[in-house]
Amino acid sequence: MEFFDKLSESLVSAGKDVSQKAKDVSEIAKLKLDIKSKEDYVQKQYEELGRSYYEKHKDEEEGEEAEQFFLIREAVEEIERMKAEVLRIQGSAECPKCGAKMPEGAVYCSNCGTKMDDMYEEE
Numbered sequence: 001m002e003f004f005d006k007l008s009e010s011l012v013s014a015g016k017d018v019s020q021k022a023k024d025v026s027e028i029a030k031l032k033l034d035i036k037s038k039e040d041y042v043q044k045q046y047e048e049l050g051r052s053y054y055e056k057h058k059d060e061e062e063g064e065e066a067e068q069f070f071l072i073r074e075a076v077e078e079i080e081r082m083k084a085e086v087l088r089i090q091g092s093a094e095c096p097k098c099g100a101k102m103p104e105g106a107v108y109c110s111n112c113g114t115k116m117d118d119m120y121e122e123e
Contacts, residue, residue: 058069087094093104093116100111108115 095109
């Protein structure tokens with residue numbers, strides 16, 4: 001009988017250990033998920049802060065960040081050029097007011113109603 005009592009105690013003890021380890025693994029997984037979520041939030045805040053700073057100081061030609069401002073402006077201009085090229089190849093145009101895509105040569109924007117000739121003259 002003593003053998004079965006010891007076996008029973010061992011099984012109960014092992015069961016408690018397994019249960020505790022499962023709880024620990026679950027808690028660790030939850031904490032890691034929470035950490036990742038907070039890291040993503042901090043990264044987003046850094047990006048917003050950088051974007052805000054850039055918008056306020058982008059026209060400065062002197063200072064530590066002047067070269068980065070120039071590189072960003074250059075990249076944005078290239079992106080716009082490439083987007084215009086894609087539209088040209090697709091035979092489309094983009095409304096300069098709302099950004100809607102429409103057939104090239106459209107007189108009015110089908111999204112916002114802006115007369116396209118007026119928009120092209122302003123540019």
